[in-house]
Structures are given as C-alpha cells and as structure tokens.
Amino acid sequence: EAEVAQSPRYKITEKSQAVAFWCDPISGHATLYWYRQILGQGPELLVQFQDESVVDDSQLPKDRFSAERLKGVDSTLKIQPAELGDSAMYLCASSLGGAGTSSNEQFFGPGTRLTVL
Amino acid sequence: AQSVTQLGSHVSVSEGALVLLRCNYSSSVPPYLFWYVQYPNQGLQLLLKYTTGATLVKGINGFEAEFKKSETSFHLTKPSAHMSDAAEYFCAVSGSGFNKFYFGSGTKLNVKP
Numbered sequence: 001e002a003e004v005a006q007s008p009r010y011k012i013t014e015k016s017q018a019v020a021f022w023c024d025p026i027s028g029h030a031t032l033y034w035y036r037q038i039l040g041q042g043p044e045l046l047v048q049f050q051d052e053s054v055v056d057d058s059q060l061p062k063d064r065f066s067a068e069r070l071k072g073v074d075s076t077l078k079i080q081p082a083e084l085g086d087s088a089m090y091l092c093a094s095s096l097g098g099a100g101t102s103s104n105e106q107f108f109g110p111g112t113r114l115t116v117l
Numbered sequence: 118a119q120s121v122t123q124l125g126s127h128v129s130v131s132e133g134a135l136v137l138l139r140c141n142y143s144s145s146v147p148p149y150l151f152w153y154v155q156y157p158n159q160g161l162q163l164l165l166k167y168t169t170g171a172t173l174v175k176g177i178n179g180f181e182a183e184f185k186k187s188e189t190s191f192h193l194t195k196p197s198a199h200m201s202d203a204a205e206y207f208c209a210v211s212g213s214g215f216n217k218f219y220f221g222s223g224t225k226l227n228v229k230p
Contacts, residue, residue, distance in 0.1 A: 004160070033218075040126075041222050041223070042207050042209075042220030042221050042222050042223050043161070043207070043218075043220050044220070045218065048217060056217055091161070093160075093161075105163055105166060106161075106163070106218065107163075108153075108160030108161040108162070109160050110158075110159055110160050111158070111160050113158065
C-alpha cells in the first residue's frame with residue numbers, strides 16, 4: 001500500500017541550530033501539505049504545494065521557516081534557527097487533488113517529532 | 118472563514134458502550150467534513166468524510182457520522198467501543214477549491230475494560 005514517507009522520525013536539536021525534514025508523498029499526488037501539531041492541539045497548516053508551486057503559506061513563519069518542492073515530488077521543510085517553541089510534531093500529507101475537491105482526501109505520513117533544547 | 122469545535126478534550130467509555138464524539142463547524146461555504154484518528158506518535162488516518170449526497174456517512178472500523186446542516190454538526194459515533202479504538206480523534210472542515218483544512222483540537226478517547 002502506498003504511503004507518505006517522512007524522515008527523520010525523531011529529531012533533537014539545540015536552539016539556534018538548523019533542522020530539516022523530508023517528505024516523499026504518494027506517487028502521483030499533486031498536492032503536498034506540511035502541518036505543525038503542537039502537543040494537545042490539532043494540526044495547523046504551514047504550507048501547501050500544488051505540484052511545485054506554493055498555494056498557501058500564510059501561516060509559515062517565513063523569518064525562520066522555508067519549504068521547497070523543487071521537482072513537484074518530494075519536499076523539504078527547514079527551520080533556521082530553531083527556537084524552543086518549535087518543539088512539535090511536523091506532519092506531511094499528500095492528496096491527489098486540491099483541498100475541497102472530491103479527491104482531496106489527505107494521506108498523512110508518520111510525522112517528525114522535533115524537540116528543541 | 119471556517120473553524121471546528123470539538124466538545125470534550127477527553128472522553129472515556131467502557132468497552133462495548135456507545136461512542137459519541139462531538140464536532141461543530143463554522144463555514145461560510147458548503148463544507149466538506151472529515152474525521153481522522155491518530156494513534157500515539159503516528160500520523161492521521163482518515164475514518165470518514167462527507168462531501169455531498171447522503172448525510173449519514175459510514176467509515177472504517179464501524180464508525181459513522183451524520184452531517185446536520187441545521188445544527189452545523191458532524192458528530193462521530195460507534196455503537197460498541199473496542200479497546201483498539203483508544204486514540205485521539207480529529208474533526209476537520211474544508212471548502213471547495215483550494216481552501217485549506219481546519220482541524221479541531223482533538224478528542225482523546227479512552228476505552229475502559
């Protein structure tokens with residue numbers, strides 16, 4: 001069964017360091033999402049890609065976060081420098097179509113749990 | 118604008134009892150509604166979704182939900198809880214086009230033996 005892959009699963013870093021997360025969506029899925037899930041809360045969308053283009057990055061803290069999906073397939077989310085408040089689960093999801101279409105079911109990866117010390 | 122409210126951050130039921138997890142939404146456009154389940158340190162798995170058509174939606178693992186437009190609700194139910202249902206459940210809303218998903222804050226379901 002096709003799955004969304006994410007790595008690493010766990011990351012511990014010190015504040016002010018740079019971290020990067022990788023996501024490989026299900027093959028053929030045009031839309032890719034990065035979410036941040038703080039403990040005890042629901043996922044919050046950070047950035048949404050349609051192929052290689054950013055559709056929504058309104059909640060992405062652009063002073064320290066960046067995301068790219070250069071070839072419209074896999075994606076990297078980077079944080080530089082990391083802050084204590086960035087400790088969270090970072091989830092990647094993909095869907096065949098865009099949000100709100102009949103094919104917009106989002107398939108989630110296992111997530112990367114980030115701890116910033 | 119869209120938002121989701123899940124009443125009850127923790128729900129505890131006995132094995133075999135009815136499960137009822139509440140979700141109310143706010144949406145300025147016809148909503149698409151979803152329930153996801155999350156097990157510890159894992160991603161989210163879709164339980165069921167409502168887009169159009171029949172308002173009673175059946176999902177995996179015996180769960181179902183009913184879209185009630187007049188009540189702006191999409192409550193999740195299961196007639197008989199199983200120990201394996203213990204997890205966190207998230208309700209989400211989106212609209213048509215490229216509107217993003219809005220998730221509720223989640224409800225942790227505990228199933229007692």
